[in-house]
Amino acid sequence: MLINSFVVYFSAVLGRADRTCVEYAKEIRYFAAWLEPGLPVDEVLMLAMRSDVRRYIESCSERSAATRARKISTLRTFFAWCVDAGHRSDNPVAGMPRPKISRSLPVYLSLDDAKALVRSARSRDDLFYRRRNTLVIILYINCGFRLSELAGIQMHDVYDDAIRVVGKGGKERYVYLNNSCQRALRLWLGKRGHGSGHLIVSKQGQGLHPSSLASVVKLELVKVGLGHLSTHKLRHTAATLLYRYGHVDIRALQSILGHASIATTEIYTHVVSDQVIAAMESHPMAEF
Known part of the structure; x- marks a missing residue:
């Protein structure tokens, strides 16, 4: 066929x-x-x-x-x-124009909402779920993984201060883990163990399908009143917070997120910078 x-x-x-x-x-x-x-x-x-x-x-x-x-x-x-491959002599779609796609600004969590989400995950009574879900949320918010990337991480991809990620098209990249990520990782491995297999697992030791992982994140979002947001919004949040507070170069942000095109990353430059805020506050009509 x-x-x-x-x-x-x-x-x-x-x-x-x-x-x-x-x-x-x-x-x-x-x-x-x-x-x-x-x-x-x-x-x-x-x-x-x-x-x-x-x-x-x-x-x-x-x-x-x-x-x-x-x-x-x-x-x-x-x-x-x-x-x-020699099955046809022509391509009926060659040169066919594509509709213009307007890029909408990404929706993301505020810094306070992001902190509330982490605190909520840390408050779970069950130690297994507390440590696992906290790691998931922290990795999402700090590193901006895609859902499929996070679900696919194996134990042999995990280092003390970095994680090897296989992104879209099988492209590999290393994502650095800051102190918060490293601490959450150590606590989770203390409960999970260091055996082979997926990093993020169920209580039965099975790797979580992306849809199951999405349910984990959604549950935490609902707990803090953010159930209307999709899990992908945490990736937007990571990118926005990095650009807004981390003062990262757009190329560095592209590398962290694993974007093939810089144009995809540029959508996060919507964030209001400190320089813009200062300019607006110095406007002669600012206090009128």
């Missing part, structure tokens, strides 16, 4: 993450099913025309611009592979 062959190429040759491969395959199948639900998928994909792709994208007009852009990119990549 074409999609399976594409996924092998996408994973083995281009080194894309398993999750990315699954999402691409799902999107391609969805397009084929939308176009001709009664025909074999391979046949539909081989006969698909540019007008078909355009109609498909138009049918998704109520979806966000980011979603429509992702659909175009997925199909363009797939059909480019089809041409390269």
